[in-house]
Amino acid sequence: MKVLLFILAWFIGTAGVCQNKSRLVPMVLIQGGIYLPLYSKNVQEIKVNSFFMDVYPVTNADYLAFITDNPDWSKTGVKSLFADSNYLNQWRSDFIFDPETANSPVVNISWFAAKKFCECQGKRLPETAEWELAARASETKGDAGKDPAFNQWVLNWVTKPNPVTLPSVGSTFKNFFGVYDLHGLVWEWTYDFNSALTTGESRGNSSLDNNLFCGGGSFASKDITNYASFMRYALRSSIKAKYCIANVGFRCVK
Amino acid sequence: MKTTILLLLCFLMLSCNNNQEPSEKSCCKSKTKEDLHKKISGESIYNLATIWTTQDNDSLQMKEFSGYIVISAMVFTHCESACPRIVADMQRIESKLTDKEMESVKFLLVSMDPERDTPARLREFATEHKLNDRWTLICSSQDATQEIANVLGVRIKKLEDGGFDHSNIIHVFDQGGIIIRQQNGFDAEQIEILQAIKSLTH
Numbered sequence: 503m504k505v506l507l508f509i510l511a512w513f514i515g516t517a518g519v520c521q522n523k524s525r526l527v528p529m530v531l532i533q534g535g536i537y538l539p540l541y542s543k544n545v546q547e548i549k550v551n552s553f554f555m556d557v558y559p560v561t562n563a564d565y566l567a568f569i570t571d572n573p574d575w576s577k578t579g580v581k582s583l584f585a586d587s588n589y590l591n592q593w594r595s596d597f598i599f600d601p602e603t604a605n606s607p608v609v610n611i612s613w614f615a616a617k618k619f620c621e622c623q624g625k626r627l628p629e630t631a632e633w634e635l636a637a638r639a640s641e642t643k644g645d646a647g648k649d650p651a652f653n654q655w656v657l658n659w660v661t662k663p664n665p666v667t668l669p670s671v672g673s674t675f676k677n678f679f680g681v682y683d684l685h686g687l688v689w690e691w692t693y694d695f696n697s698a699l700t701t702g703e704s705r706g707n708s709s710l711d712n713n714l715f716c717g718g719g720s721f722a723s724k725d726i727t728n729y730a731s732f733m734r735y736a737l738r739s740s741i742k743a744k745y746c747i748a749n750v751g752f753r754c755v756k
Numbered sequence: 757m758k759t760t761i762l763l764l765l766c767f768l769m770l771s772c773n774n775n776q777e778p779s780e781k782s783c784c785k786s787k788t789k790e791d792l793h794k795k796i797s798g799e800s801i802y803n804l805a806t807i808w809t810t811q812d813n814d815s816l817q818m819k820e821f822s823g824y825i826v827i828s829a830m831v832f833t834h835c836e837s838a839c840p841r842i843v844a845d846m847q848r849i850e851s852k853l854t855d856k857e858m859e860s861v862k863f864l865l866v867s868m869d870p871e872r873d874t875p876a877r878l879r880e881f882a883t884e885h886k887l888n889d890r891w892t893l894i895c896s897s898q899d900a901t902q903e904i905a906n907v908l909g910v911r912i913k914k915l916e917d918g919g920f921d922h923s924n925i926i927h928v929f930d931q932g933g934i935i936i937r938q939q940n941g942f943d944a945e946q947i948e949i950l951q952a953i954k955s956l957t958h
Contacts, residue, residue, distance in 0.1 A: 546916075582798035583907060613906060617899075693902070697913045743906030 529554040530680040537631045548631040556753040558671035559607040584614035588746035605670040607688045607751035613743035616691045616752040625754035627693040639678035656685045656730040691752040695738040800933035806900035811878035811893040824862045826929040832869035833881040867895035
């Protein structure tokens with residue numbers, strides 16, 4: 503009988519097969535609130551519950567710890583279903599990257615890989631609404647969405663080319679919630695990155711989210727001053743889950 | 757005690773919101789199909805480790821389709837316009853298959869609505885649309901659903917009324933689980949899909 507129970511416990515315990523011995527990343531509470539997607543011309547508020555967010559994006563060193571425990575996700579181990587050929591392109595081999603970049607954000611990561619990493623930490627990828635809610639905070643304000651200086655700062659980063667070597671995490675500003683690097687370092691994956699429909703794939707063209715994009719259509723949307731968020735939505739809508747991109751990293755929430 | 761454990765196990769299998777990944781020893785079906793595990797291509801849908809529940813309340817993994825050509829689409833049973841059309845398109849494909857092709861083709865509907873599509877609801881949908889036993893309807897957790905949608909390139913946007921805006925795509929998988937054809941939108945003729953099936957069965 504006991505044996506049976508033990509087997510059952512083992513079965514449940516191993517249900518989410520996942521090894522994790524990586525370091526603890528500090529998290530902070532993001533106070534929930536109402537997020538208004540920039541594409542909504544009708545009032546389409548999203549209520550975001552409070553959640554915890556990693557203070558920093560995941561680094562190369564963090565990711566190495568994950569791969570060491572889960573070699574299925576190494577450069578040569580990964581299934582092509584889950585990552586394109588750019589996966590971890592900046593690494594020299596399965597377990598080796600330039601030591602100077604240990605503390606830089608890991609990039610060239612697919613959505614599948616990012617999701618798996620967070621799962622292994624007992625965390626998850628942020629919803630787009632959660633990410634945007636946390637990212638509208640400046641150094642001093644929880645919601646700086648209407649602050650021209652803040653929007654301009656973000657836009658300045660977005661329009662600058664990427665540095666050859668990515669700086670370490672924590673090298674940008676600490677926002678109102680205590681989170682670093684939401685702007686100014688890399689773009690980040692969200693769980694529902696592709697949930698905006700922009701081509702003729704939805705039921706009726708009436709519900710297409712064309713307002714997301716710059717150009718004539720965008721003037722119909724809620725917040726036309728925040729160009730950087732248009733760019734984020736445009737990026738998210740144009741990529742696929744297996745894409746690995748040199749300036750897209752991620753962080754986890756729970 | 758044994759009964760309790762059995763009940764508990766059954767319960768684990770029942771819900772569509774289970775979030776389990778398989779442990780090697782948990783799968784009783786794989787024993788008879790060990791040959792399937794031989795060599796799975798990196799691009800194959802059989803690499804998905806998630807567990808699904810069918811309209812008959814059986815649990816299922818994608819790799820169990822190994823050896824079959826699979827014609828598949830993501831739908832939800834409360835869907836009023838697009839999904840019935842997709843199913844009708846797939847039935848039209850089925851009606852044009854030769855007897856020989858029929859033997860090697862399965863039809864798979866994957867639910868994009870883990871909250872409302874239960875196995876019972878899938879069963880009803882199958883009956884309503886007169887789907888025969890070549891058809892499998894499956895649902896799983898939100899995570900598994902999002903993952904397969906991203907593998908298939910199906911975009912899903914949840915709407916306030918509980919419905920979804922979604923891509924309308926019919927996927928054709930070869931006997932190794934690799935997508936060889938995707939058809940966007942609706943097409944009364946289905947010529948290209950039929951040709952693909954023909955080339956796979958010759």
